Amino acid sequence: MKFAQKLQGSERPFYTLEFFPPRTDQGFTNLISRISRLAEVKPLAVSITWGAGGTTRERSLELAAVTSKELGLETILHLTCTNMEKGMVNDALKAAKDLGVKTILALRGDPPRGKESWVPTDPRFTHAIDLVSYIHSNPEYSDWFSVGVAAYPDGHSDRVLSEDEELNYLKAKVDAGADFIITQLFYDVDNFLRWKDKVRRKGIDVPIIPGIMPIQTYSSFRRLTKLCGTHIPPSLEADLEPIKHDDSKVKEYGITLAIKMIKRMVNEGGIRGFHFCTLNLENSVQRILESLDWIQASEITKVPNRLIADTPRAVVHADGADIKRTVTPATATSTAMNGLQAQVPRDGDVGKGEVNNAATWDEFPNGRFGDVNSPAYGTQDQWGGFSTLHSATSSQWPRPQTEADITAISLRFLSSETDSYPFSPSPLSLESQRILPHLKRLARLGWWSVGSQPAVDGESSEDPVIGWGPAGGYVYQKPFVEFFVSQEEVERIEKKIEEKGDGWVDYLAGNFAGEVKTNVQDGKRNAVTWGVFPGQEVIQSTIIEQDSFLAWKEEAFSIWTEWASLHPPKSQERTLLEAIRDSRWLVNITYHDYKDADALWNFLFEGTPEVPLD
Template identity: 40%
Template sequence: MKIIEKIRAKEEANEKYFSLEFFPPRTDAGCANLLARLQRMSQLGPLFLDITWGAGGKTAQRTQVIAQGAQSYVGVETMMHLTCTNQSVESVKEALKEARKAGIQNILALRGDPADGSEEWTAADTQLRYAADLVRLIREEHGDYFGIAVAGYPSGHPEAESYEADLDNLKAKVDAGADFVVTQLFFDAAIFLKFRDDCVARGINVPIVPGLLPIQSYASLRHLSKMASTPIPVEITEAVEAVKNDDRAVRDFGVTKAVEMIQELWAGGVSGVHFYTLNREVATSQIVEALELVCPPPRELPWKCINTVPKRAVEDVRPIFWSNRPESYLLRTSEWDDFPNGRWGDSSSPAFGEISDYHLFHLEPAFKVDEHRAMWGEAPKTIADLAAVFVAFCEGRIRALPWISDALADETTVIADDLIALNRAGVFTINSQPAVNGLSSDDPVHGWGGSGGYVYQKAYIEAFVSPTVLAALEALMPKYPTLQYHALNAASDDLHTNVKTQGAVAVTWGVFPAKEIIQPTVVDVDAFYQWKDEAFKLWLSRWKRLYADGSPSAALIQSVHDNYYLINIVDNDYVNGDIFAVFRELLTPDALAAAPSS
């Protein structure tokens, strides 16, 4: 969706909004951590995200990676910067082609800063001397497909002949086809309001979004003070100077000042603001919270919808196995031509492809060996040591497992005690949900899909179990006719199951006014085969790697990988069922002793 359409909708509804700008880090680890930060900050409810091109265009490739990740995995409309610096017409055309392929529909067109080592800006292509040239090129090549923003300078561009000349330059960019303007930073609301009025008087009749940089450190403020085009009021420099040795106090002052300035902008008729975050989280989050602008996206489905990618807009069902690793699922299915609509039907697609940790370098936070070893054990030597890690996660004492990058979902608290008991007994749970029978779709924990409906779900457990536990479970299953299971180990595709006729089984569904019944989460055996390879690999790629080859800890994890089974269990009785009853019987000494050998 074009951002200008979102801005107009907000302004017509007289609603306030904000957007966030980030720059591409220079390392893979930095990219991974930034995307994790974007995931968190997306819960604030920004109207759009904005990814810079980098000085001189030297981070262009990372800009495209981050922008594509934000659009395709974070699921927030993303605007990608594009500059004329070091660019030819052909390279711009290629960048636009890649952006369009990634579903990016918004570009911030800039002339750009001088290339590295140059004091003055020079054009690499005579057809790209100004931002207006870039705007025209985008329109000539792609018509109205892209939403285009351009930069405005409330105090005038430092290279412009005059403030008035810079307004003429801005009008030229708008006349070339720009949809809206995002301004450079300022520290006095009156400067922006005058600039806006001057733009209107010049015939610039597109939305103008003020850009704000929260003061977060004394050093950065000193750097900004040297920029003649960004005057800083004396009262601000004096206030920061007084607390310059206290980083927290500087940031608190910056938050307070930004809140006051935004309130002045609102009083002047401004609807939206754009934050230059400097890739930091705390200050911007505090400002948004103080202004009561936080607006988490509603849960349209139990999993996060990616409506920012057109072909995923119709996706309304996924296998439950990837609940805790959605980015992995998105990568696996990124090349699909069609997405399931109403039922799971594409798991046999040849595009349901392989995946490796290499592909996830820009999706998962950087793997910190010392940090993860502290969470998952300095030197586990027994199954009980591994069990203690799973228990710690279920109790909220550690924040992640190799299969789960986030803390337990709120709904898991309903069954937390049962999960803790299973893990203490050596049943290593990695995914679960409680039964839900007709709760309101507005329920704060279980609700999804909008108001006026009712949601349902079958109890579900996914875990790694030993061969002995699996054998005991299979011996007991006839006593529990409402349970169905599938189990696989790492070495074989020999499926253990009590399901005679395989097919997709809905485990979550909702009933809403004037709609068909929606079944967004399913168990599908074909998808389970795909998932089990990834699930077992994580024992090695995320856990075993913490320990030296040949060590007892590495040998223990390798043994679990080689011998345990991945099992999923569904209780089809979502009204009166008790999925944990079979485990309570299963994990008694007598039941395990009576289990067939395997």
């Protein structure tokens, strides 16, 4: 039976669960355990996202093999047009069929990174309708696959078409053979119900499955809704405003909101099924289904409700921070006692205890400094492709022809003269103001920073800039900074750390060619942010270690490549940017003294040329 037939024949409320392939082997293995547990709630299907141009092809197919063959779950494989040619589409469809996958979600996909607009690689695959038509025109696949498409109740993020024009395209996709619809995430139920009625008046009668993304953190909510162009009802904004700095309250609110939304759509709109974008998390979805009485608590291995561990840290970056929120905090083996006395995380603490038990992993969508063992390592948008750092485009930044131009671009961002940067779509973080003179000094030295964090010694968890986690706690941070420098400077820094670091300084360095330098022992994981909260274990929410650094390094150097690709071959701009990519090193330096706000910077700048500290 095809998936669309299951939708039509379902008597009880149904739900589908969406997952993305993690970036690391550890995360992948632990996601399989997580999906195995969630299989006990009997989803009608699970969906597996597909990176633009097949960037996650192998991992997406590997994950689909597990869900389809080993777990016996109905599996929906996403497929995008971005950077896809006919041969690649054929290969993907054949591989999916060989795995027993019978359902495809056909998507256009987002613009390739480094491009200002969406341009097809193959003119035969320009829109999702082309994928739908191709599948149904091919006898090998037309009888095998059920094909779904996306729809956008709040309008497509491109905002180039009117609602009526978008619905005409949706009707065309259905007429071409799409037999179900999954919507983009939304939070305005009134608008969805209005939109659904309008869809039906267009003569579109295939099942519509609303996309539900429970709010996990305020920062991820803001980032994803901005990315998707989601309309935020004023009442939702008003509800979140007083609690946006309390992560546990935001998560609880997100669960309650999703329950209310679903009940309204069931009662007022006759909706029978929902698509949960899980972000590879499980607690929120589990609790929503239990509260709706769609599952019993005994149907799934219970995960302790420790919401304070769901605390994303805004790791302060020269680039604005939100894109690199952390999660899956590791808990230390000791408990905060006697008036919340702070403990400095020891090298051996991270990775012990419940963080290594996939059934009890904390539930925050994490970024590059989270735990690489987490299934949620490497955040992602709803329709495929990791939510990566933003590439520069020619309309946003001057055309750099010298390294001095790159320095000027960095300083403009640090001075808030521009609200984005090749390595960040977000304005400069407020937390960065504490170390702004140092970041500017780095830039003037030609050491272009992409991430940083000031030292913090026991500040209130309720502080609107530094704080995180539940009220009544205290937070701590070791200072670190990450930047691009020449090989000569790397060697100088390496020598200084060896001669004068006295065990206080860790560094990781890598270049485009794949060379790596570090004084960090294999397997060592450095907790650089932790919190102490009433009645709870010490929560370590930001971890820097070699695997995550190397994964990020590949992405960081790809940004130089994509920036260069905006300019013609052999142009001065392209030559410069490719030379920087080929010659510079990405360096991460962490200083273990969190009580001295200037210790990292005094050490780093010792022996460097004097430049203004404005």
